[in-house]
Amino acid sequence: MSDGHYYQSLTRVLVAWMAAVALAPLLVCALVLGNQFHTAYRAKVVAHLEELVLKHKQQVGAFLRESAAELRVLAEIAPFDDFTDDRRLALLLATMQHEHGGVFVDLGLVDAAGVLLSYAGPFRLGRADYAEAPWFRAARKGDLTVSDVFLGLRGLPHFVVAVRVAHDGREYLVRAAIDFAAFNRLVENIGQGATGQAFILNSRGELQTTPKRAPKLDAPFLRAKIWSGPGGTPAQAEDQPLVFTHEDPETGRQLLYVASVFKDGDWALVYQQDEADAFPAFYRTRLLAIAIVVLGGIGILVASWVLARRMVSRVAAADAERDLLNDQVIEAGKLASVGELAAGIAHEINNPVAIMMEEAGWVSDILADDDYGTPANMTEMRRALDQIRQQGVRCKEITHKLLSFARKTDERIKELDLNELVAEMAELSEKRARYVNVRIATDLGEGLPHVAGSPSELQQLVLNLVNNALDAMERNGGDLILATRLAGDRVVLSVRDTGHGMPKAVAARIFEPFFTTKAVGKGTGLGLSICYGIVKKLGGEISVESAPEQGTTFRIALPAAGKPEGDAPSAPPQQA
Amino acid sequence: MSEAIPLRVLLVDDEAGFTDVLAKRLRRRGLAVEVAQSGAEGLRLLRERDFDAAVCDLKMVDMDGIEVLKVFRKMVPAMPVIMLTGHGSEEAAKDGMQAGAADYLLKPCDIDELLAKLAAAVAKAKVGPA
Incomplete structure (x- = not known):
């Protein structure tokens, strides 16, 4: 029945409205408060990570500067002859290692042509030729050089600190290899949470330390992002960490990056963490909010449905009652109009009845006379009887009409x-x-x-x-x-x-x-x-x-x- | 009832079959009866002659009985008017009483009752205005 459809659609409309009215404030609250919380919480976490990165970057910078300064001091105060003799050089290395905890792996003297003149250390390098090594070419230009990490002749990752010295009008380089493991430890322990890790990247996108969790880094992306200034210069100044997020193409997870450049913009200390791990409270709160919204939503829908069903069933009952009343009103109206009709009919039938009674009375009047049998009286009585018959027929017609009405x-x-x-x-x-x-x-x-x-x-x-x-x-x-x-x-x-x-x-x-x-x-x-x-x-x-x-x-x-x-x-x- | 001066009655009803025979019966009882088949005819007769009383039907096609009554009362205030009604309800007849009718009778009516009411109304009218 169309009535069923009407009540079904009424129920649906009521449910939709009630649910919308109840859900809207819940959703708005969840979204607005969630957003406020996210913004504030993220700012706090990012500020903390920025501080962490800056602090560690300073430590790394200090380590490099210290190492270079020590080599510089050594080159200044030790007699030049100590550098040319392997045995005396080994003594110098032992002293350095003793004083500085084994950070220096080896020591060597290189002439202006790049040939290793003397060497003290664990490797057998002989008269190695560094003429083509990038660190050598860089060291020839500057007073003090810290190289990028490279494998070199020894086949192990290391980097070189070199200082320029002059003797007898000729230039030499005192170079020392830095213990990579000790250097690596400076950054590998920065990690926070389950996924946090730090590493150093140079401006060519090469890793200078080994990330603790050895992720598949999107190094070209990071390089482009960090050194996105004009001509490949850093995007941010050294004291302003760069914060950005990037989707891990492998896992699809959002990663948070905080990066800060140092070493004259050549290196960057990069901190990387899963967003979910970096903002655990936010993700927990978000999960809780979603759970509340979903459960609340289900509750609201169920309550709306139950209320709407109840209201609609009451409306349906009221409608049924109204229909019943309408029927009763129609019935009452029918009686009223039938009453009106009956009055008309009664009046109509009353006239012939009155005539019949008068005619009958007239016949009685005539019959009351002693000489009622006169021809004139007989004619009059016949006329009266005829009239009575005619009026009877008139009554019959009226009653037939009424009967045909009543039959319907x-x-x-x-x-x-x-x-x-x-x-x-x-x-x-x-x-x-x-x-x-x-x-x-x-x-x-x-x-x-x-x-x-x-x-x-x-x-x-x-x-x-x-x-x-x-x-x-x-x-x-x-x-x-x-x-x-x-x-x-x-x-x-x-x-x-x-x-x-x-x-x-x-x-x-x-x-x-x-x-x-x-x-x-x-x-x-x-x-x-x-x-x-x-x-x-x-x-x-x-x-x-x-x-x-x-x-x-x-x-x-x-x-x-x-x-x-x-x-x-x-x-x-x-x-x- | 005085034999010398018969009671002059004007009978107004559009149902000819009814008025004719009623008039005959009243005349037989010594009344001088004139019949009008409509309200208009009744007014005309009243203008032409004097009547001691009038009997008027409430429902007529040309003029409502109450209207006829009102005009009669204006023309001859002393003449009592008895209303006749075929209506099932007495309400209309009572309306007539309010409009100045002397009495009312329901159709079909008993001739003796009509005569009694006429006599009473005429007697009352003769004494009444004093």
Whole structure:
């Protein structure tokens, strides 16, 4: 039934509205507070990491500067001859290692051509030629050089600190290899949480330390990001760490980077951590918020559903009650209009009865005479009896009319001929119309299809409209025209009176229950609302057209139900 | 009832079959009865002649019985008017009483009752205005 659909869609609309109203503040709170918390918390964590990176960068820088300074001091104070002799050089190395905890792996003297003149250390390098080594070329330009990490002749990662010394007008380089493991330890312990790790990258994108968790680093990306200034210069100054995030192409996880350059912008200490690991409180809070929103949402939906179902079932019950009341109102209205009709009929039948009684009385009067048998009296008595018979026939016609009306109290919907019904109602109302000086005319369209409806309700519909029109013309009389027409697939009945009409404001409310313009006690205000109910029930339309002193026309369009008037009973549908 | 001066009664009703036979029965009882088949005819007769009383139907096609009554009362205030009604309800007849009718009777009516009411109304009218 369409009613079921109506209540289902009403339930859905209610659920949607209630859920939206309840969920909106929850979602807005979660989003706004979540965002505020995220911003504040992230700023705090990033500030901490920046401080960490800067501090460790300073430590690394200090380590490099210290190592270089020590070599410089050694080159300044030790006699040049100590550097040229392998045995004395080994003594110098031992002293250095003793004083500085084994940071220096070896020592060597290189001439201006890049040839290793002397060497002290664990490797056998012989007279190695460094002429093409990048560190050598860099050292030739500067006073003090710290090289990048490289494998070199020994095949192990290390880096070189070299200072330039002059002796007898010739230039030499004192170079020392730094213990890579000791250097690496300076950065590898920075890591925080489960995924935090630090490493040093040079401006060519080469790792200068071994990351603790040996990740697959996107070194070209990092290099491009950190050295994104003009001509490959660092993007940020040395005291301003660069903070950015990048998606790990392998795992798809968001990684947080804090990087700070040093060593004249050549190296950068880079700290890397999974975002989820870097901001654990945020992710925990976010998870909690999502759980609250999801659980709250489910709760709201369930509550909305239950409430909506309850409300809709109450609405449905109220609707059912209203329908029942409507039916009762229609029933009451029916009784009222039948009462009105009965009064008319009683009056109509009263007149012939009165005539019959008077005629009977007249015959009794004649018979009371002693000479009642005169021909004149006999003629008079015959006339009286004839009159009594005629009035009896008149009564019979009236009662037959009434009986045919009474027989149509069937409330079941059936197909019926509207013209026939209108003609009957016009005839029934004829007498009342005559007393209020109204001429009833019918203009019935031919060959109209039947309409589906209950005979008693359709009778009531027409009777109510006719009574209403007669009421409107009670004072001055007029014309009442009942017309039927076929319009498309609808049979249209118009009831037009030439009464006093009504203003628009009244016409707009005319179908409201209990709305009446009649004097108190004269009308129930139900007649037209009952008509409205009947027409709507039959899937039709009722409208009114009226203006003061212009009369009123009610137009009822009912769906055509089937065979046109006068058609032979249709044969059962043939199967092809 | 005086035999010398018969009571002059005007009978107004549009139901000819009824008025004709009622008039005959009243005349038989010594009344001088004139019949009007409509309100308008009743007014015309009243202008032309004098009547001691009138019997008027409440529902007529051309004029409402109450209207006829009101005009009768204006024209001859001393003449009592008895209203006749075929209406199932007595309400209309009571409206007539309020409008100045002397009495009312429901159709069909008993002739003796009508005579009694006519006599009473005429007697009262003769004494009344004093």
